[in-house]
Amino acid sequence: MSEVMVKKKNNTVNKASKREENSFGLQKEKANHIIEVNDLNLWYGSDQALYEVNMDVPEKQVTAIIGPSGCGKSTFLKTLNRMVEMVPVVKTSGSIKYRDQEIFNRKYKQEYLRTKVGMVFQKPNPFPKSVYDNVAYGPRIHGIKKKEILDQIVEKSLKGAAIWDELKDRLHENAYGLSGGQQQRVCIARALAVEPDVILMDEPTSALDPISTAKVEELVQELKEKYSIIIVTHNMQQAARISDKTAFFLNGELIEFADTDHLFQNPQDKRTEDYITGRFG
Amino acid sequence: MLGQKERHIKKRMEGRVIINRLMMVLFGVATAIGLIFLVLLFYRVLTQGIGYLNWDYLSNFPAPYPEEAGIYAGLIGSIMLMVIVAIFSVMVGVGSAIYLEEYAPKNRMTEFIRINIQNLAGVPSIVFGLLGLTFFVYLFSFGYTLIAGGLTMALLILPVIIVAAQEAVRSVPAEMKEASYGMGATKWQTISRVILPAAVPGILTGTIIALSRAIGETAPLIIVGAAAAIYTLPESLLAKYTVMPIQIYNWTSRPAEEWQFVAGAGIIVLLVVLLLMNSIAVWIRNKYQHRL
Ligand SMILES: Nc1ncnc2c1ncn2[C@@H]1O[C@H](COP(=O)(O)OP(=O)(O)O)[C@@H](O)[C@H]1O
Ligand SMILES: [Mg+2]
Numbered sequence: 001m002s003e004v005m006v007k008k009k010n011n012t013v014n015k016a017s018k019r020e021e022n023s024f025g026l027q028k029e030k031a032n033h034i035i036e037v038n039d040l041n042l043w044y045g046s047d048q049a050l051y052e053v054n055m056d057v058p059e060k061q062v063t064a065i066i067g068p069s070g071c072g073k074s075t076f077l078k079t080l081n082r083m084v085e086m087v088p089v090v091k092t093s094g095s096i097k098y099r100d101q102e103i104f105n106r107k108y109k110q111e112y113l114r115t116k117v118g119m120v121f122q123k124p125n126p127f128p129k130s131v132y133d134n135v136a137y138g139p140r141i142h143g144i145k146k147k148e149i150l151d152q153i154v155e156k157s158l159k160g161a162a163i164w165d166e167l168k169d170r171l172h173e174n175a176y177g178l179s180g181g182q183q184q185r186v187c188i189a190r191a192l193a194v195e196p197d198v199i200l201m202d203e204p205t206s207a208l209d210p211i212s213t214a215k216v217e218e219l220v221q222e223l224k225e226k227y228s229i230i231i232v233t234h235n236m237q238q239a240a241r242i243s244d245k246t247a248f249f250l251n252g253e254l255i256e257f258a259d260t261d262h263l264f265q266n267p268q269d270k271r272t273e274d275y276i277t278g279r280f281g
Numbered sequence: 282m283l284g285q286k287e288r289h290i291k292k293r294m295e296g297r298v299i300i301n302r303l304m305m306v307l308f309g310v311a312t313a314i315g316l317i318f319l320v321l322l323f324y325r326v327l328t329q330g331i332g333y334l335n336w337d338y339l340s341n342f343p344a345p346y347p348e349e350a351g352i353y354a355g356l357i358g359s360i361m362l363m364v365i366v367a368i369f370s371v372m373v374g375v376g377s378a379i380y381l382e383e384y385a386p387k388n389r390m391t392e393f394i395r396i397n398i399q400n401l402a403g404v405p406s407i408v409f410g411l412l413g414l415t416f417f418v419y420l421f422s423f424g425y426t427l428i429a430g431g432l433t434m435a436l437l438i439l440p441v442i443i444v445a446a447q448e449a450v451r452s453v454p455a456e457m458k459e460a461s462y463g464m465g466a467t468k469w470q471t472i473s474r475v476i477l478p479a480a481v482p483g484i485l486t487g488t489i490i491a492l493s494r495a496i497g498e499t500a501p502l503i504i505v506g507a508a509a510a511i512y513t514l515p516e517s518l519l520a521k522y523t524v525m526p527i528q529i530y531n532w533t534s535r536p537a538e539e540w541q542f543v544a545g546a547g548i549i550v551l552l553v554v555l556l557l558m559n560s561i562a563v564w565i566r567n568k569y570q571h572r573l
Contacts (some may be wrong), residue, residue, distance in 0.1 A: 083463060115465035126455035127475065136528050138464040141474070187460070194464050 011085055034059040034228045035080060037118075040094035042072075042079060042252075044087065049075045053094070053254045057198075062224050064103055064243035064260065065232045068275070072252040073232040074122075077200050080230065081117040082110050090204060098198075115142065118196035122203045124183035126175035126190070131158075131167055134175050138194035153193050161189035162219050181212025188219065199223065201231040205238070218240050236276055240264050248272045298379060313495050326552070330545025338546055343510040343528065347539035355528035358379070358427075361515060363492050365431030365499065366438065371488055372433075374442030375477075375562040378484075379444075382450045389484045391546050395425055395447075402440035410501030420503055425506025428518040433505050438491040445487020449480035482569035489562040493555050499526040 035057040042050035049072050057063050065073045078084035080096065082103060096103045103113050115138075126134050135154045144150060152169070158164040163185040167178075177187055184204060191199055201220075205213040220229055220242050233239050239246050240260060247257040248269075256263060256272045267273040327392040335345075341351020377398075385391040412434025423429040453476050508523045509531045515522040525547060532544035 081463065083459065086462065087460070111465040111467055114463055119459075119463040121456060121459060121463075123456060125454075125460045127457060127460065128479070137461070137474070140468045141464065141466045190460075191464070224528075225467075 003159075016153035022196050023267070033057060034099060036097040036100075037080075038095045038097075039055075040076075040079065040096060041092065042075060042084065043089075043091045045089040045153035049252050050079070052254045053258055054253055057228060057230060057244060059228050060224055060226070061244040062163060062229045062231060062242055064246045064277075065230065065249060066234065066236055066239050066246060068257075071249045072247055074202050074232075075230050075252075076249065077202050077230060078119075080198075080200055081114050083114070083119065085110075087177075097181060110168045115194050116196055117198040117200060118125050118191035118194055120184070120188050120191050120199060120201045120204050120226055124180055126178075126183050126186055128174065128176055130172045131178070131186055132171040135189050135193050137190060142194070154189075157189040157193040158186075160192045160223070162215065162222065163189060179212070181208050181215060184208060184212065184216060185219065188223075192223075194226065198228045198230065201229065203232050203234065206234070213238075230270045230272050236264075248275060306452050312548045317359075326545050326548045330547070330549045333542050333546035334549055338543075339550070342512050345545050347537065350532070350543050352525060352528060352550055354514065354523050355525040355547065356512075356554075357514055358507075358522045359496055359524040359526075361427060363496055364429050365428065365518070366434045366495055367488060368493060369432060369435035370439050370442050371484070371489070374439055374488075375446045375484060377443050378446030378450055379472060382447055383468065383476070390422060397434050398440050398443050399469055402444060405497055406437055407500045407504065409433060409483075412436060412500060413505040420540030423519065425508070425515065425521060426519045427515045427522040430502055430507055430522060431518075431552060433501050434495045435503050437498065437501060438495050439493040440471045441494070442484075445491065446484045447482070449483025449487065450476060452483065482565050486562045489565075493558040493562075496524075496554065496558070497526055497551065499530055502527055503530075525554075 021244045033056040035055075037053055037055040037057075040053040041048065054078065054147070065076065067073055075084055079092065080098075084090050084092075092104065098113065098117060100109060111204055127137065129137075132154055135157050136150045139153050140148055144153070155164060155168075158167060163182060166182065167186070170178075175183060180235065183268060184207075188199075188204075205216050208216065217238065220231065224244075231239075231243065245258065246263045248255045248261045248263065248267075248271075250271055256267060256269045263272065264276055269274060328466075337568045338351045339356065340353050341349060342354050343349045379390060381395060385394075391403075410433060413429060413436065417423045417429040420427065421429075457479065458471055461475045466474070468489055502524060507527050508521045509527060511521055511523050529544045529547040529551065532547065534538045
């Protein structure tokens with residue numbers, strides 16, 4: 001029953017976004033969906049964590065994922081770059097296309113996918129190395145050795161993460177000595193250094209103080225000029241502030257996916273309404 | 282009803298308190314016994330051996346007279362043996378640990394192997410001696426040589442090193458690995474750039490502790506033919522060799538009392554080497570502990 005509803009809803013969403021595109025005069029109807037998820041199911045062993053998820057992620061926009069804890073937000077996010085498969089018992093069905101390429105295809109390289117679909121984690125997780133070596137890690141594993149090029153990438157990435165001015169004189173200090181907020185922005189810089197298309201963020205501010213949170217939120221706004229961002233948050237105000245589209249998950253199902261304003265002001269599903277009005281979760 | 286129950290609890294309480302005291306005393310005595318014997322041992326070894334301990338003792342080969350005998354051959358032999366043991370056991374041990382932790386499928390077979398490696402760590406050392414005799418001395422025809430002894434001892438401590446390395450690899454935070462994989466790193470890149478560097482202190486500590494056990498082992502080396510006395514240092518892997526515990530054992534089995542003092546001096550040298558190794562292990566552990 002509910003599955004059918006979700007699909008219907010998605011169809012209406014798709015139509016809506018198509019209309020939008022036309023009014024902006026964009027070429028193809030698919031052109032601005034960087035990731036397309038179709039009928040995605042996921043199991044941890046015999047426990048199903050995602051049910052028939054359908055979702056088209058718009059390019060160069062911020063897509064927020066909200067929902068009560070345990071509803072599958074992180075699982076869904078980690079499926080998009082196949083990090084979820086690090087848990088050995090995970091099984092999936094359905095399809096995810098990144099730029100029209102099926103990522104579950106056997107021949108599709110996980111390593112390639114992850115350079116294109118980068119990730120920032122809930123807890124800042126820098127390596128116990130210098131700021132420089134942290135940011136240079138990605139370029140180095142992809143074979144860049146020349147110091148001048150690495151220098152450029154490090155500077156560009158730290159600037160991109162709005163932390164260059166704070167850290168330009170501390171590049172060779174251990175990243176562990178930084179504050180949580182700085183560590184998280186170094187982690188964002190580290191993700192940018194690989195030059196991804198999409199950045200997945202799993203509650204990137206939940207371990208940060210309000211000031212650092214504001215900085216990261218501001219940064220997300222700047223990043224969407226160049227990147228498509230999918231951000232999990234259990235903070236609805238945050239979703240409302242920074243995202244263009246919002247997806248509401250509940251018990252592994254995608255209940256509603258719509259423009260953020262629309263979803264918060266005029267939710268179509270009773271469960272969405274209950275959640276955003278704080279009746280549960 | 283309630284009062285009765287309470288009285289009952291109180292009565293039992295007294296009994297429990299007494300038992301608690303009794304246990305405290307018992308365990309205290311047990312600790313004291315251990316300590317007393319340790320102190321006695323140190324006292325005996327020190328008083329007997331210290332008189333013979335001087336530079337000549339450290340730099341002399343075995344000799345027919347106690348005053349001229351020295352531990353040089355054993356000391357250098359032990360060090361050479363440990364270098365061989367360390368090279369082989371660390372290479373194989375760390376390799377196996379990485380395979381078991383990072384590559385092997387998480388199934389029953391892997392679990393079975395894991396448990397049996399732990400069991401191997403408890404097999405008596407003499408059994409490894411027999412294994413070494415069969416394989417290295419006879420089958421590979423190394424004879425009673427340094428390499429045969431080294432490989433035998435490497436096998437002996439291999440299980441301990443694998444377990445220590447597995448623990449070190451396992452304790453690398455998952456977030457660290459995720460960060461690496463999340464940037465498109467391959468498994469090997471993640472292992473070589475993130476996991477191994479973070480696991481090195483743990484592996485080193487485990488290795489040194491395992492080596493400090495091996496350096497005092499006698500039984501397996503007697504079986505694979507370490508010499509009781511040699512008068513030149515081993516010049517190749519295929520040379521005869523001796524080690525400190527065997528020299529000490531040899532001296533203690535002589536009738537004249539002076540030889541007991543020579544042996545005592547040897548024990549002091551062995552203990553100092555052991556203490557040194559353990560200090561290095563503790564130092565490494567403390568140095569890196571607060572890093573992660
Ligand atoms: N590694 C795992 N193994 C087994 N079950 C898991 C694992 N990770 C998450 N789950 C289960 O999947 C469901 C969704 O979890 P998660 O995606 O972490 O939710 P959220 O991020 O929304 O809080 C939960 O029921 C959780 O127990
Ligand atoms: Mg989560």
